[in-house]
Amino acid sequence: MKLSNILKNGIIKDNPVLVQLVGLCSVLAVTTTMVNAFSMGMAVTAVLIGANVVISLLRNVIPSKIRIPAFIVVIATFVTIIQMFMQAFLPPIYEALGIFLPLIVVNCIILARAESFAYKNKVLPSVVDGLGNGLGYTLAVVALATIRELVGAGTLFAGTGLEINVFGDKFQPAAVFVAPAGAFIVLGLLIGVFNTMTKKKATN
Amino acid sequence: MKETIKLGIVLLLFTAIAGGVLAVSNNFTAPIIAERERQESLAAFYDMFKEADDFIDVDESLLEEIKANNQTIREAYEAKKGDETIGHAFKVVSTGFDGDITTVVGVNTDGTISGVKVVSHTETKGIGTRIEGEDFTSSFVGKATESELMPVASPSAENEVLLLSGATVSTKAVLVGVNGAREAFMNYFAN
Numbered sequence: 033m034k035l036s037n038i039l040k041n042g043i044i045k046d047n048p049v050l051v052q053l054v055g056l057c058s059v060l061a062v063t064t065t066m067v068n069a070f071s072m073g074m075a076v077t078a079v080l081i082g083a084n085v086v087i088s089l090l091r092n093v094i095p096s097k098i099r100i101p102a103f104i105v106v107i108a109t110f111v112t113i114i115q116m117f118m119q120a121f122l123p124p125i126y127e128a129l130g131i132f133l134p135l136i137v138v139n140c141i142i143l144a145r146a147e148s149f150a151y152k153n154k155v156l157p158s159v160v161d162g163l164g165n166g167l168g169y170t171l172a173v174v175a176l177a178t179i180r181e182l183v184g185a186g187t188l189f190a191g192t193g194l195e196i197n198v199f200g201d202k203f204q205p206a207a208v209f210v211a212p213a214g215a216f217i218v219l220g221l222l223i224g225v226f227n228t229m230t231k232k233k234a235t236n
Numbered sequence: 237m238k239e240t241i242k243l244g245i246v247l248l249l250f251t252a253i254a255g256g257v258l259a260v261s262n263n264f265t266a267p268i269i270a271e272r273e274r275q276e277s278l279a280a281f282y283d284m285f286k287e288a289d290d291f292i293d294v295d296e297s298l299l300e301e302i303k304a305n306n307q308t309i310r311e312a313y314e315a316k317k318g319d320e321t322i323g324h325a326f327k328v329v330s331t332g333f334d335g336d337i338t339t340v341v342g343v344n345t346d347g348t349i350s351g352v353k354v355v356s357h358t359e360t361k362g363i364g365t366r367i368e369g370e371d372f373t374s375s376f377v378g379k380a381t382e383s384e385l386m387p388v389a390s391p392s393a394e395n396e397v398l399l400l401s402g403a404t405v406s407t408k409a410v411l412v413g414v415n416g417a418r419e420a421f422m423n424y425f426a427n
Contacts, residue, residue, distance in 0.1 A: 102246075
């Protein structure tokens with residue numbers, strides 16, 4: 033399979049959030065602001081690439097009978113390292129992501145890519161696969177967070193120096209959109225829109 | 237049997253290497269994290285004690301004793317202006333609506349609260365996050381530490397602070413921390 037196809041599969045055809053619907057727990061939780069969503073996307077991407085590389089390198093060493101515990105050890109190690117470095121160098125983001133950062137360990141996107149791709153492929157395709165899925169995840173959560181933040185709080189880029197109060201002070205935000213229920217509503221709509229768009233492309 | 241042992245050894249190797257890698261990164265990041273947290277509390281302390289020029293840690297054995305009797309206290313400092321002690325600063329942790337809330341509390345030597353600042357929390361955005369706001373934290377300033385602080389909608393008495401309507405749980409959680417600092421001050425530092 034061509035590398036560009038692997039990348040495209042991760043981002044569009046098999047988008048982990050909008051098509052495969054895996055790892056939704058963190059998707060629903062961290063998408064209250066764009067900045068949180070983007071940071072979580074970057075953390076997931078880093079773990080995906082790192083875990084894919086190591087597992088692909090070790091694919092002939094890991095006995096298939098104990099592959100799942102071996103994968104989990106590799107993934108947990110990467111997540112913990114990222115957690116430590118975020119706490120040291122990006123404390124506001126570390127605080128914002130809270131429990132969902134360590135929970136990347138059990139995010140099924142990462143285990144799924146390890147099991148179905150990295151364990152069976154060479155290093156370079158595995159890197160591209162990790163990158164593709166990571167970007168697919170990031171794009172989906174950032175899109176979701178943008179809508180939720182805009183409608184639910186009336187801001188964009190909240191939490192950074194660039195914060196914009198889009199509708200001015202008179203705007204009464206629909207707080208339900210930053211609440212958990214809003215996450216489900218927006219995610220549902222987003223999946224619908226995304227799949228309609230990609231389906232049209234396929235039939236043309 | 238033989239295979240089981242072999243698989244066990246492979247897994248042992250994996251975890252041993254992972255442990256080593258983690259130990260190295262922890263060794264590298266732990267001091268940075270500790271230093272940064274210290275700087276953060278110090279910055280908040282200087283805000284509360286405008287006149288202070290230094291903050292020194294209270295005696296370690298005393299801190300241990302305070303911690304043993306008071307679950308909210310994490311750190312305690314003396315605010316110094318030259319050689320004179322002008323107050324005490326505490327870092328407290330309490331359980332909020334969603335996770336821990338870390339608050340720093342300053343108490344003047346005369347037993348009034350010099351300031352309260354919520355330094356970290358994971359409360360609901362737009363609701364519980366109001367505990368960071370000036371409206372809320374300024375309602376603590378100048379209150380007496382003799383009796384337990386109570387949240388009310390329009391505070392006036394010496395022991396009343398602002399209750400944020402809609403964020404009762406978060407408000408009370410901060411109060412648990414502040415009251416912890418208040419007790420520690422009354423029990424160990426008040427003259």
